[in-house]
Amino acid sequence: NAGVTQTPKFQVLKTGQSMTLQCAQDMNHNSMYWYRQDPGMGLRLIYYSASEGTTDKGEVPNGYNVSRLNKREFSLRLESAAPSQTSVYFCASRRQGELNTGELFFGEGSRLTVL
Amino acid sequence: AQSVTQLDSQVPVFEEAPVELRCNYSSSVSVYLFWYVQYPNQGLQLLLKYLSGSTLVKGINGFEAEFNKSQTSFHLRKPSVHISDTAEYFCAVSGSGSARQLTFGSGTQLTVLP
Numbered sequence: 001n002a003g004v005t006q007t008p009k010f011q012v013l014k015t016g017q018s019m020t021l022q023c024a025q026d027m028n029h030n031s032m033y034w035y036r037q038d039p040g041m042g043l044r045l046i047y048y049s050a051s052e053g054t055t056d057k058g059e060v061p062n063g064y065n066v067s068r069l070n071k072r073e074f075s076l077r078l079e080s081a082a083p084s085q086t087s088v089y090f091c092a093s094r095r096q097g098e099l100n101t102g103e104l105f106f107g108e109g110s111r112l113t114v115l
Numbered sequence: 116a117q118s119v120t121q122l123d124s125q126v127p128v129f130e131e132a133p134v135e136l137r138c139n140y141s142s143s144v145s146v147y148l149f150w151y152v153q154y155p156n157q158g159l160q161l162l163l164k165y166l167s168g169s170t171l172v173k174g175i176n177g178f179e180a181e182f183n184k185s186q187t188s189f190h191l192r193k194p195s196v197h198i199s200d201t202a203e204y205f206c207a208v209s210g211s212g213s214a215r216q217l218t219f220g221s222g223t224q225l226t227v228l229p
Contacts, residue, residue: 042205043205102210
């Protein structure tokens with residue numbers, strides 16, 4: 001079972017460059033999420049998609065865009081990377097309906113460094 | 116709105132000693148509660164969860180947590196830790212309603228010393 005798959009796992013960018021983080025899940029979940037993790041700050045929600053075709057801002061959306069390509073895939077784009085976006089990014093998904101307890105299923109993370 | 120407070124950012128403990136990681140939450144509605152563990156350079160995985168029923172919940176790797184509604188707490192415990200338990204632990208709360216957004220605490224780094 002692959003679960004939630006993120007690519008790339010590591011990336012180094014220069015300030016101003018753009019890049020897209022890819023995420024795919026094979027659990028038929030409706031909802032998908034992007035978080036960033038920084039030391040001492042826990043996980044902060046960047047964007048989420050409650051279902052295919054919808055996206056919403058989370059706690060820290062500035063500097064990011066997202067695309068829910070289909071039910072399986074949810075990408076995160078940095079149009080003009082800044083050093084403040086150096087972080088570890090996690091994609092997650094969640095069930096809907098009666099089985100929805102809020103529990104999230106996480107990918108292994110993408111470590112991004114912006115120089 | 117809901118929030119989670121993990122009172123200790125760092126907890127060092129010697130191998131085979133007991134440990135308790137503290138978590139308090141606030142919410143105006145009934146909640147589901149979770150503990151996630153993150154080993155170095157890995158993603159988060161579910162350790163245990165409280166949905167309903169018995170307030171003592173057992174998880175993987177010998178961990179357990181007790182839901183205390185009157186104290187709005189969900190502390191994580193293990194009677195005897197191993198070096199391999201060194202990791203960061205996150206408490207999280209999910210509120211009611213169709214959205215059931217998960218709110219995370221800031222994490223507790225557990226370091227088990229030989």
